[in-house]
Amino acid sequence: MNRRDFLKSALTFAALAPLAKLQAKSGADGDKSSDIVSGPGITRRHYKNTSMTLPLLGFGCMRLPRLSPDKPEIDFTTAAKMVDMAMKAGCNYFDTAYMYHSGLSERFLGEALKKYSRDSYYLTDKMPVWFAKSASDLEKIFNEQLKRCQTDYFDFYMLHSLDENHWSKAQKFHAYEFLEKMKSRGKIRKLGFSFHDKPEVLQKIISGGSWDFAQIQLNYLDWDLYRSREQYEILTRAGIPVIVMEPLRGGALATLSPEAEAILKKTDPQASCAAWALRYVGSLPNVLCILSGMTLPEHVEDNLRTFTPFKPLTDNERKVLNEALAAYRKCLAIPCTACRYCMPCPVGVEIPKIFGIYNQYKVSDNRWMFNKNYYAIDEDSRASACVDCGACLKKCPQKLDIPNLMKQIAGEFK
Ligand code: SF4
Ligand code: SF4
Structure with missing residues (x-):
């Protein structure tokens, strides 16, 4: 199914009507954001109208295999094998951060990727403004990250985990201006931010800079529950490509309740619950890349299967997923539908x-x-x-x- 057919068919999907509306809107905008690139390998999407393409599946390096479950040290041999599997399949987008694995994730990527030519992969890192005590700390952190990753530049770089507080600290230290300067010096190719707050705050941050992309939490449960839909809409309207984190909601959507899982298995006995969740997210046209924090080689294999090539959900599959979601919600302890009629609470309870x-x-x-x-x-x-x-x-x-x-x-x- 090509993108146009997909957008058309999405309109008939009533159960997730807001999603259908968005898909129609994005098509009407004239394919400005990301097009599906078909080919023999992993599905890739164009960054806007440029020749830059990203794999739809990105490798999140926050949950790499560990030597011991309660220690940050990475099982280098297994993790490096997973990186090689990903690279071989064309999954060449790697996302790390200053504090992942207590700083060892950046170092690991520096080592694991050094055998590959620098232009054969994308490396993404993030500025944790809350670590900075003064504006000059930003440069120290940034240089340390380059050194840890054994690189001269980052392909994608973000202000990390922006919420109202972190954004105000970023403003106080002129973090955006500093990163713009790094961009003009060629040390950053694309500048964005990752986000954890209300859509209202997102709107404010968008107006505070010229952003190349944004990373948000998005999955089929949070679409309404945590107002991911509104965030996606705001970014799409602003022409900002979306990179998705938590597509499996921290792994929760990889193991549903038995009733919900049975509904999915009946339709496709081979597909994992994770594959359904990833396909849901990838079906959104303004999604540029979906990060999956992979911990085992089997996760890499399963994810690569889902994205090689990626198939958007059909109308029928959307109905099935909606049924599974309803069954999943039924077994939830509190039958809250996340309608938010109760909000705002006068004292601010979420x-x-x-x-x-x-x-x-x-x-x-x-x-x-x-x-x-x-x-x-x-x-x-x-x-x-x-x-x-x-x-x-x-x-x-x-x-x-x-x-x-x-x-x-x-x-x-x-
Ligand atoms: S009004 Fe009730 S169902 Fe709706 S979000 Fe509030 S608690 Fe949940
Ligand atoms: S304070 Fe408690 S009872 Fe009052 S609106 Fe908020 S959640 Fe409800």
Whole structure:
């Protein structure tokens, strides 16, 4: 199916109507962002209208195999083998960051990629503004990253994990101006940012610079739950290509509930749950590259299968995925639909977000993931901040006893 047919067929998909609208809109814009490139190898997409193409699957280097599960040291032999598998298949986009594996991820890539010519792969790194105590620290960090990665330049470089606070620190230290300077000196080819906040903040950041790309959290559960759809729409309207992180929601969408998984298996017994989730994200035309943090050679193999070549979801597959999503949501502990009618809470409690994270925990039993997501929420917006005012009670169409649920969650994770 070519892109035009795909966009047309997407319009008939009622269950994810907002997604269909976006696809139609992007087509009407005249193929400005990313076109699917067909060929024998991994599917690639053009960066805007240029000859630069990126593999639709990118190699995230945050969860590389470790020598020991609770230590950051990387199992170099296995990880290097995975890099070689990816390179051989044309998956030549590698994403790292200053603190991944306590700094060892950058060093690992420097070593693992040095046997390849520098123009045969894309290397992406990020500026953690929260590590900087002054504006001059930015240059120190940047130079250290170049050194660790054994390179003279980064193909893609981001202001890391921007939210309202990090953006204001970036502004205070003129981080954008510094990175623009690095770009003009050829040390950065494309400048962007990764993002973790509300769409309103995203809009503000977009106006604060001339961005080549942005990286957001996007998957079929977060599409509504964490307002990924709105983020994607804002970026698409602004003509900014999207790189996706967390397409499997930290691995949660790779292991669904048994009911949900059975629905997917009935339609395609061979396809993994991860493949369905990746195909959902890749079906969005303004997605330039999807990062998958691969930990085992089997993950690389499975992902490469999904993207060689990439097949957008058909109308029927979208319906099936929607059924699986409904089944998955049913077994969630709190039947919150993320409609957000209860928002805003007068004291700032992130009601649907908390319920979403809690549900995920109940399905996956992954306490590490719960901690990571829950404690990323400001203390003032966690369940314990609820003052039992009852303002949300009348607004919830699901008749959820929100204040009591907040008490329960706050008690469980005291
Ligand atoms: S009851 Fe709690 S969650 Fe609901 S609006 Fe009041 S403070 Fe917010
Ligand atoms: S109104 Fe109810 S169902 Fe909707 S997001 Fe709030 S808690 Fe969830």
